[in-house]
Amino acid sequence: MNIIYPENISKNLKNKISRNYFLFGENLFLIRKSIKSILRILSPKNIYEIKRFRLISEIDLKKIIEYLSFQNLFYTGKIIIINVLNESFFLSSLENLINRSSPSWNQNLILIMIFKRLYMARKIRSRFESFTKIHQEKIIDCSEPNRSRLFKIVKHQMESRSIWLDLESIDFILDQVKDLTKIERIFRKLSNFFLNKTITINQIKNFLRNEVSRSISEEDIIYELLLGKIEKTWRKVESLKKKENDIFKLIKSIQNRLILLFFLKYETIKESSTFFISERVNRRFQEKYESYIKKIDQNFILSLMKVIARSELFLKNNDQEMIWLELERIIILFANQKRSKNDT
Incomplete structure (x- = not known):
């Protein structure tokens, strides 16, 4: 069994459309790159409807089966991307999934499944072959590279x-x-x-x-929120979402800025100055942070930290939709903070 690396997908799979793709590993960059490359090969978009699911429980399984049973008049085929977060449950439910959705199990259905371990990807691949009699599966290595x-x-x-x-x-x-x-x-x-x-x-x-040493731009989302540009920030996030920008890279940057606010609120001036120097934060940005932090209360900071914790969980689960929602919650928190300051 050949394992394909993400950087070789275009070369190895060109003109070789497979029915099922099994990705394993936890490197989000390689997972995203692999999915993009596969979708590019499977083009054009107007033929396939693309739907993403995460699979943890019976509820998620029912959603997938319901979607498979639904006939869409505007597309001739379906591409389903399943982020398998509960691998043992998926393995035990696989035969049920295939049997209950058998009317849709045809040449116009393509599955892209994401697993953490090669062992599980191989095992489920073998089950797929035995249940469906289809032997067009590809395994792609998205593990952390040495x-x-x-x-x-x-x-x-x-x-x-x-x-x-x-x-x-x-x-x-x-x-x-x-x-x-x-x-x-x-x-x-x-x-x-x-x-x-x-x-x-x-x-x-x-x-x-x-x-x-590149200076932090005023285009930075948190910087604009510090300036009170709530509506502008909201429009920017909506625009990024429509363009399907890299939400993972964006939320990581935002997390770092929010952690900096937390750091400034609870650490000494000497320690925060050292932090700014080590992070090479430009002076104007530093002054804005220090000015803002004097005007906010502990509850606001704690609310932001809860968002950081949730977004970190969604990052691990590769859940883009929930990360966008957390980003919107950040903007709402800043908007409420601005409103409360204006009222006092």
């Missing part, structure tokens, strides 16, 4: 963007940057300046130094 795999991902970025680095430069990037989202962003920016060119180690060092 350095050797990161090296291959970087090489893929180079080839796809027509830029070239020597081994020393690649090693330097891997030493400095561990996050795949940041690596992709770096290569996207590098391609704007060094298309079809070989990049030297000094150029890489200068580029990364500028990236690290």
